[in-house]
Amino acid sequence: MESVTIMGAGVMGGTLLSALVRAGHDRGALVVCDRDTRRAQELADEHFVRAAGPAEAATNADVVVLAVKPQDMNSLLTELTGHLAPAALVISIAAGITTDYLEQRLPEGTSVVRVMPNTPALVDQAMSVMSPGRHCTDEHLEQAERLLTTFGKVVVLDEKHLDAVTALSGSGPAYIFYVVEAMIEAGVLLGLPRSTATELAVQTLYGAATMIRQTGEHPTVLREQVSSPGGTSVAALRELEDHKVRAAFLTAIEAAARRSRELSAGN
Numbered sequence: 574m575e576s577v578t579i580m581g582a583g584v585m586g587g588t589l590l591s592a593l594v595r596a597g598h599d600r601g602a603l604v605v606c607d608r609d610t611r612r613a614q615e616l617a618d619e620h621f622v623r624a625a626g627p628a629e630a631a632t633n634a635d636v637v638v639l640a641v642k643p644q645d646m647n648s649l650l651t652e653l654t655g656h657l658a659p660a661a662l663v664i665s666i667a668a669g670i671t672t673d674y675l676e677q678r679l680p681e682g683t684s685v686v687r688v689m690p691n692t693p694a695l696v697d698q699a700m701s702v703m704s705p706g707r708h709c710t711d712e713h714l715e716q717a718e719r720l721l722t723t724f725g726k727v728v729v730l731d732e733k734h735l736d737a738v739t740a741l742s743g744s745g746p747a748y749i750f751y752v753v754e755a756m757i758e759a760g761v762l763l764g765l766p767r768s769t770a771t772e773l774a775v776q777t778l779y780g781a782a783t784m785i786r787q788t789g790e791h792p793t794v795l796r797e798q799v800s801s802p803g804g805t806s807v808a809a810l811r812e813l814e815d816h817k818v819r820a821a822f823l824t825a826i827e828a829a830a831r832r833s834r835e836l837s838a839g840n
């Protein structure tokens with residue numbers, strides 16, 4: 574089984590490591606590294622894998638996953654200089670960071686794949702989109718796909734779409750959690766106990782998501798089925814339209830894509 578090193582023991586590094594362990598990846602072939610060595614050791618201990626410094630972690634890795642913030646990518650790449658195996662596959666999950674940027678800082682010919690996963694990887698329901706770099710072989714792309722498939726769905730797209738992808742599915746869980754928070758608050762406002770409001774909102778989200786997936790119907794059709802003539806749903810939806818909630822989603826997701834592009838410049 575290939576050796577995988579995860580650089581960055583934060584939210585996504587931890588999420589991806591836990592997913593690989595859950596999928597039965599050989600623990601002896603998993604290494605985690607963080608500039609906070611205590612954090613790396615804690616994560617390693619939690620999953621019975623090994624923590625190591627950047628040089629050692631990179632040297633023997635078949636796959637190196639870069640899971641640091643985009644703003645830290647330059648310094649991480651400097652630390653990796655001279656330590657990557659020539660045949661290693663580098664998978665970057667950083668928002669905004671292009672394969673071009675990575676290839677310019679890594680040894681000539683390094684296989685790079687840019688991936689945008691999301692936090693539902695924690696429950697094996699990630700949406701990951703990947704774009705191969707210039708030197709990425711078919712074998713390396715398949716290797717990346719195999720790893721990513723262990724914790725969710727994977728799609729290959731041209732890199733020109735990756736800022737939009739980051740804005741939609743990368744950040745997407747945050748928008749959904751925000752909507753659910755607001756629905757829970759509304760239930761509490763109407764006098765429901767908070768625990769009941771939470772259960773109702775969460776099951777409604779789960780049921781609605783499952784319906785979209787299983788029926789294959791467009792969300793508009795499903796929304797219309799809920800909206801009885803002269804009824805409650807249409808009364809609520811008019812308020813959402815009046816408050817320009819749809820337009821707010823469009824501009825919010827545009828802002829996220831813009832921010833992804835800014836991050837590519839190291840801001």
Ligand SMILES: NC(=O)C1=CN([C@@H]2O[C@H](COP(=O)(O)OP(=O)(O)OC[C@H]3O[C@@H](n4cnc5c(N)ncnc54)[C@H](OP(=O)(O)O)[C@@H]3O)[C@@H](O)[C@H]2O)C=CC1
Binds near residue numbers: 584744
């Ligand atoms: N969170 C999400 O939902 C998603 C995030 N991403 C991307 O994943 C990446 C990580 O995000 P996230 O996990 O949220 O961020 P975190 O800040 O939680 O994790 C990044 C970790 O990397 C550490 N780090 C920084 N520099 C180095 C270095 N040179 N060597 C080793 N470790 C280092 C950080 O330390 P310190 O705390 O000291 O900075 C931190 O522990 C980002 O690029 C983000 O764009 C992609 C998809 C979804």
Ligand SMILES: O=C(O)[C@@H]1CCC=N1
Binds near residue numbers: 668739743744
């Ligand atoms: O907020 C962020 O920048 C990261 C990238 C996608 C999701 N979280």
